Amino acid sequence: MSVRDHLIDISPLRDSRDFRAIFIARVVSLVGLGMATVALSDQVYDLTESTFQVAVAGTVMSITVLLGSLAGGVMADRMDRRGIIVxxxxxxxxxxxxxxxxxxxxxxxxxxxxxxxxxxxxxxGVSVTALMAVAPTLVRPDQLPAAGALISLTGEIGSIGAPLLGGVLLALWGPGPVYTLAAVTTMITTFLISRIRSLPPGTGDDDDDEAEEDSGSLLVAFTYAWRNKVVGGLLSLGGVTALFTMPVVLFPEMVDKQFNDSEVILGLLYTAPAIGSVLVSAGSGWLTRAARPGKVLLTAAFTGGIATIGFGVSGLLGLGLVGHLALAMVMLAVAGAAGTVYEILEYALIQHNTPDRLRGRIVSVSTTQDTAGDLIGDVEAALVAKWFSPAGAAIVNGVICALAAVVVAVAVPALREATLPAGWDDDDDEAEAEAEEGDAGTDPSADAPVPAKSPRPAPTG
Structure with a gap:
């Protein structure tokens, strides 16, 4: 396998004009949102001089995103998805x-x-859910892991660069201009998405008898997840990992007690998972060729749990300040990398195993898990830290995540053996190009998007 095969696969950007537009729109949107988030926290604290009020503002945002995600999932399966996003x-x-x-x-x-x-x-919440349901219809089924990696990369770009830029602009201009710039970037996003083709909701495959009985409710999506072992296994494991993932809420207390309250070290801890994530996203080409992506996903979930345990243990080994920091950052980077592998393959497997008519609602359930997990998980980690210590809370969370991966791997063999459509190699591309020279059909590498109807998921028991 060449070096190129390990690099992130950008074929979805090259082959689909509409996916390219959505990718650019998402990057622009996340940059604006990241800047606004920094300004918002700073402004609320300046007005109230209360950390509690900052937390209240964050909770309001999280709860409304959760509600918007649930509503967006239902809307995305009933209405034109482009119109919803715009x-x-x-x-x-x-x-x-x-x-x-x-x-x-x-x-x-x-x-x-x-x-x-x-x-x-x-x-x-509405736009993110509809956007996630749209992406699979704009790329070939074999490009789903690549599309997931690109979407993940946009998130990491936003989480690393946008807050830094927002902090600089906030120091120079104050919150008003930062919010204005966020409004402008959001309007640019709206314009870019308005230029893509109409994206009506799916109606199911021709032989999908259940499509005729679909009432459009969330209950139908839960019923499907219960019957489809791959989707159900992913949502079950995702719920556990969302609750017991790396407890970043404990970083300030850990820095205060173990790193002499150094703001620089606090920044390094927050940055370390993102470094691991970016490295994996940039080198995610191999994920598109994984023979058993289900096994890779479960391994990533287990690895993330072990890395979280390692992060908690790092302060108990008597390594000194430098050794403790080095091991903690390595463990955080590994956890971030494992989380990104999980995220990319979870996205691809859910999209591949979900009929288009249900994608909006299934995505909304997954998104809601993440949002609710962040809220409840922070409370859980804080309570465990009070009973034990911040390091103890990290160890407990890591053990639970690792055990959950093992339990799901044993209990859901369909997920363990799950596969994705095989990718196209260079010979396939050349053969198809030669075949189309005398064909009046559409060139799949042209700017016009390639309609890609995901195959109906195989029965999983």
């Missing part, structure tokens, strides 16, 4: 504009901030 991103732009207007006032109001972020949370 409307939701336009609504988000209005929320940022409201934040900017309030920030420019002589006395900004906290209630206005909370109203705007609640509005933005609902809009973001």
């Amino acid at each position: 409307f939701a991103r336009g609504a988000a732009a209005l929320a940022f504009a409201g934040l900017a207007v309030n920030a420019f006032q002589p006395e900004p109001r906290l209630w206005a901030i909370l109203v705007c972020i609640a509005w933005d949370g609902l809009a973001t």
Whole structure:
């Protein structure tokens, strides 16, 4: 396997104009959102001088994103998905504009901030869910892992670069201009998505008798997940990992007690998982060729749990400050890398094993798990840290994640043996190009997107 085979596969960007537009739109949107998040936390604290109020603002955003995700899943399976995304991103732009207007006032109001972020949370939840349901219809089935890797990479770009840029602009201009810039980037996103083709919801495969009985409710999606062992196994494991993932909420206390309250070390701990994630995303080409992606996903979940245990244990080994920091960062980077492998393959396997008519609702359930997991998981980690210590909480969470991966691997053989459509190699591309020279059909490498109807999932018992 050549070096090129290990690099991130950008064929979805090359082959599909619409996926390319969505990719660019997502990058622009995440940059604006990341900058606004920094400004929001700083402004709320400046107005209230209360960390609790900052947490309240974050909770309002998380709850409204959760509600928007559930609503967006149902809407995405009933309405034109492009229209949903355009409307939701336009609504988000209005929320940022409201934040900017309030920030420019002589006395900004906290209630206005909370109203705007609640509005933005609902809009973001709807648009993210619809966007995730759209992507598989814009690429070939064998490109799903590559599409997942590219989507994951946009998130890492946003999480690393946007907050730094937001902090610099906040120091130079204050929150008002930052919110204004976030509104502008969101409008750019809205324009880019408005240029793609219409994306009506799927109606199911021709031989899918259950499509005729689909009432469009979330209950139908849960019923499907229960029957399809691959999707059900992924959602079950995803629920556990969302609750007991790496407890970043404990970083400040760990730094205070174990690293002499160094802000620089706190920044390094927050950065380490993102470094691992970016490295995996950039070298994710091999994931598109994994013979048993289900096994790789389960291994990644287990590895993430072990790395979390290692992070907790790192402060108990008497390695000294430098040795402790080095081991902690390595474990965090491994956890971030394992999490990205899991995320990429989870995305591909769920999309491949879910009929298009159910994608919006299944994606909404998965997104809701992540959002609710962040909220409840922070509380769980804080409580365990009080009973034991921050290191003890990390060890407990890691043990639970590793055990969950083992249990699911044993209990759900369909997930363990799950596969994805084989990728196209260079010879396939050349053969297809030669065959199409005399064919009036559509060139799959042209800017026009290739319709890619995901195959019906095989019965899994």
